[in-house]
Amino acid sequence: MSDPSSGSARSAALSDIILASARNVQAVLSGRSLSDSLADTPAALRAPAQAVSFHVMRQLGLARAIRAELVKRTPANPLFDALLLTALALLDAAVHFQNESTAGAPERRYTPIYAPHTVVDQAVTAAGEHRQLRPYKALLNGVLRTFLRERHSLLEHVRQQPEALHNHPRWWVQRLRRAYPAQWQSLLLAANIPGPMVLRVNQRRAQTAEVMQALAEAGINVVDAGHDALVLAQPKPVHDIPGFDEGWWSVQDLAAQQAARLLPLQSGMRVLDACAAPGGKSAHMLELADIALTALDADPQRLEKVALTLKRLGLDTQGRVDVRCADAADLTSWWDGTPFDAVLADVPCTASGVVRRHPDIRWLRREADIARTVTLQRTIASALWHTVKLGGHLLYATCSIFPEEGELQAAWFARHHPDAVRLPAPGQLLPLDDGTGLTHDGFFYALFAKQA
Numbered sequence: 005m006s007d008p009s010s011g012s013a014r015s016a017a018l019s020d021i022i023l024a025s026a027r028n029v030q031a032v033l034s035g036r037s038l039s040d041s042l043a044d045t046p047a048a049l050r051a052p053a054q055a056v057s058f059h060v061m062r063q064l065g066l067a068r069a070i071r072a073e074l075v076k077r078t079p080a081n082p083l084f085d086a087l088l089l090t091a092l093a094l095l096d097a098a099v100h101f102q103n104e105s106t107a108g109a110p111e112r113r114y115t116p117i118y119a120p121h122t123v124v125d126q127a128v129t130a131a132g133e134h135r136q137l138r139p140y141k142a143l144l145n146g147v148l149r150t151f152l153r154e155r156h157s158l159l160e161h162v163r164q165q166p167e168a169l170h171n172h173p174r175w176w177v178q179r180l181r182r183a184y185p186a187q188w189q190s191l192l193l194a195a196n197i198p199g200p201m202v203l204r205v206n207q208r209r210a211q212t213a214e215v216m217q218a219l220a221e222a223g224i225n226v227v228d229a230g231h232d233a234l235v236l237a238q239p240k241p242v243h244d245i246p247g248f249d250e251g252w253w254s255v256q257d258l259a260a261q262q263a264a265r266l267l268p269l270q271s272g273m274r275v276l277d278a279c280a281a282p283g284g285k286s287a288h289m290l291e292l293a294d295i296a297l298t299a300l301d302a303d304p305q306r307l308e309k310v311a312l313t314l315k316r317l318g319l320d321t322q323g324r325v326d327v328r329c330a331d332a333a334d335l336t337s338w339w340d341g342t343p344f345d346a347v348l349a350d351v352p353c354t355a356s357g358v359v360r361r362h363p364d365i366r367w368l369r370r371e372a373d374i375a376r377t378v379t380l381q382r383t384i385a386s387a388l389w390h391t392v393k394l395g396g397h398l399l400y401a402t403c404s405i406f407p408e409e410g411e412l413q414a415a416w417f418a419r420h421h422p423d424a425v426r427l428p429a430p431g432q433l434l435p436l437d438d439g440t441g442l443t444h445d446g447f448f449y450a451l452f453a454k455q456a
């Protein structure tokens with residue numbers, strides 16, 4: 005059995021890792037993002053707790069369905085409920101990957117696997133060490149042992165439910181099924197396979213060949229995906245890869261790397277990145293052309309990251325960038341009336357295309373969020389259209405795979421803006437292997453030109 009913990013955390017007790025993970029699961033179930041919650045996890049436990057929490061997010065539909073079978077009522081104590089779900093998700097993996105037929109399964113590479121008896125023992129120890137959880141020790145022990153005894157029949161039964169079978173909310177499954185009748189199952193499976201780490205070489209600081217050589221010398225294997233993109237065989241902390249502090253490269257998925265190249269940027273242009281934080285696409289545009297960029301975002305904390313990113317990459321020079329905190333839709337609060345040659349509208353969305361990197365998203369979203377983001381996206385994109393000069397371009401982008409935020413939105417925009425001409429752009433990018441062996445996140449791009 006492998007131990008997924010790493011580095012200084014290798015010596016952390018599994019009971020501590022399980023308890024820290026349960027706290028993260030509890031946070032997500034109460035509406036907080038997993039990355040925010042992980043930031044509060046003690047540093048020594050963070051890496052293994054992240055591996056376990058990510059696993060639980062990918063198996064939460066199944067774990068909940070099993071819990072519903074084995075415990076009459078949802079436990080009133082939310083931390084105990086999260087601990088039980090965490091232990092069930094780990095236990096299922098423990099038994100599943102013991103099986104010879106799954107020993108070589110690709111998911112095994114990123115699934116935290118411990119021996120079943122260790123999971124039971126350490127989960128019960130975790131409960132025993134926490135005052136609030138102590139009364140539940142016997143219940144936890146009993147439920148986990150019942151699961152081990154009755155696993156086959158239980159799994160056969162609960163996998164009749166779409167949420168347990170696909171590990172996504174039922175409404176999410178139904179929407180993908182309707183939108184992609186031939187691909188919905190592949191999309192749901194792909195959402196549980198972590199995306200690769202991809203670098204975008206900053207051509208202002210380094211050549212792709214130089215970066216590849218430095219990485220090779222450091223024993224890091226990459227695939228050159230073209231257009232300055234390098235795909236790592238194994239993800240690594242950024243500081244373990246040569247050139248981060250020197251600004252040679254940034255981490256950015258292959259789909260997101262398409263944005264800057266879709267806008268016809270030329271030196272001297274006035275460009276707006278209307279929803280810019282944390283600044284990945286702003287930086288890429290500045291790397292590609294000598295533009296004057298306004299980088300806008302409504303979130304002041306996220307906007308701080310834009311400034312840091314541009315500084316690290318050496319792109320904050322010569323007054324080329326105006327970083328501003330404002331609501332992009334409220335033109336009177338930030339626009340001086342001088343039109344832009346190019347506008348990037350990378351609008352807020354459900355982020356349904358990046359679930360493989362953020363497995364908690366599916367559980368945080370509610371179906372009603374789609375209608376809310378659709379309205380917000382229309383408001384922002386329509387306001388921004390006023391700021392585009394005649395002959396200029398607006399690129400509408402979302403990291404979603406729901407058509408309401410993508411193709412339907414682009415069609416709505418074209419219908420409501422008769423001066424908008426839709427130009428060729430990738431449209432809906434699905435997070436599936438396109439035959440090259442490389443995968444990208446789910447994204448949507450529509451490009452419009454303003455005609456007289």
Ligand SMILES: C[S@@+](CC[C@H](N)C(=O)[O-])C[C@H]1O[C@@H](n2cnc3c(N)ncnc32)[C@H](O)[C@@H]1O
Nearest residue numbers: 279280281282283284285301302303331332350
């Ligand atoms: C998809 S993210 C942008 C990612 C960014 N373009 C990048 O590549 O790094 C959407 C951003 O829109 C911002 N946002 C949400 N509502 C906004 C509004 N009304 N005006 C400006 N920015 C907004 C959010 O704070 C968030 O940073």
